[in-house]
Amino acid sequence: MKVHITDLDGNTKEVEGTIGWTLMEVIRDGGMPIKAECGGACACATCHVYVDEEWLDQTGERTEEEEDMIDLALDVQDGSRLACQIELSEAHDGLKVTLARDAVL
């Protein structure tokens, strides 16, 4: 499966996804810059991504813990998610997300 990650410059890279991994792990493994400072514990907001509108149904709702943590994210949008909280499944093949600035800088 593939996921499409757009960086801060607007360049999109196709990254190999693995079912059962989190989106954050796949982005990191794919060599894209993502801070993910807490390592995937939903304890910071530095793996902040924007899920493309067409993929919002497949990625589902933010959990309450994630919603609270997104209070520390900058430039929150409807598609804002923490990539460590999206576990990839077959339904995510082709997923498109854009890295938020606070996930990189």
Place this chain on the structure above:
Amino acid sequence: MTTETHETDVIIIGAGPCGLFAVFELGLLGLKTHLVDILDRAGGQCAELYPEKPIYDIPAIPMCTGQELTDRLMEQTKAFDPVFHFQEMAEGLRKLDDDRWELTTDQGTKIVAHVIVIAAGGGSFVPKKPHLEGLAEYEDTSVFYAVRKIDAFAGKRIVIAGGGDSALDWALNLQPVAEKVTLVHHRDGFRAAPASVDAMHALVDAGKMEFKIAQLAGVNGDGAKMTSVRVKSKTDGESDVPADALLPFFGLTMKLGPIADFGLNLNENLIPVDTEKFETSIPSIFAIGDINTYPGKLKLILSGFHEAALMSQAAFLVCRPGERLRFQYTTSSSDLQKKLGVR
């Protein structure tokens, strides 16, 4: 600013789990330590990011939280009397004529030692700054990431952004002295403690505080003085809130900081070391834990513990040239047990 100069054997930059365990391993070899950390307490990421989250991969501890691990390490190192310099950032490093290092902190503290150990994890925890054009111009004049003196905000129109405890606590604490406090948060829900949120709503209902469901969009001013904060709301679009001060509270993020200027070889903000001594490209400066890199490196706390033990052996030879390094076990050595205060 202080101008005190301390002398010790080893300076450890970073009081996270690896820095703390280094105190223990160095202490067993009779070496004294000072630690410098930008946070106000020990524990590093364990204390700042996940104090209540469980850790399952510390050998022989099936489960402990980040805070429990920190507390246990503090207990384990107590016998060695480490000196902590909290809320200070290691800023400058220079070699003295007698071959020792002098480290200066941003608070003006000077510490002289034979060895430097960088155990700084992902770097210094610094406030996360909103990405707004022109914001930097007003830092320390109108834009603040911490409140040092409440009085400084007396009579001011203040915009506070964020939904965590810092944002809510400061909104509540500054409201009595400020001319006006406007809280800006992206939703009508908060990660902050419910009691603070209730208190905020009560003040808003009483007309003593304003709450806008919005996000920061910009700052306006003449370059010397900020005059208003631009906010954007999903329902009402953009508007300007007249303000003398802006306090953004979006938590902390990690930056390598002044360590980058110590003259060490760096590899993508990590410090390459050898795997015998965990020494950097500069002799007698070592790096352990998440901040170092070497072939096969795993960013695990247990790796940092191993690195601390091996580093300490090498640090001893720097601190005590000519002395024999005696390898002993805590189980059987009366010398070590005396140092540990158990004999």
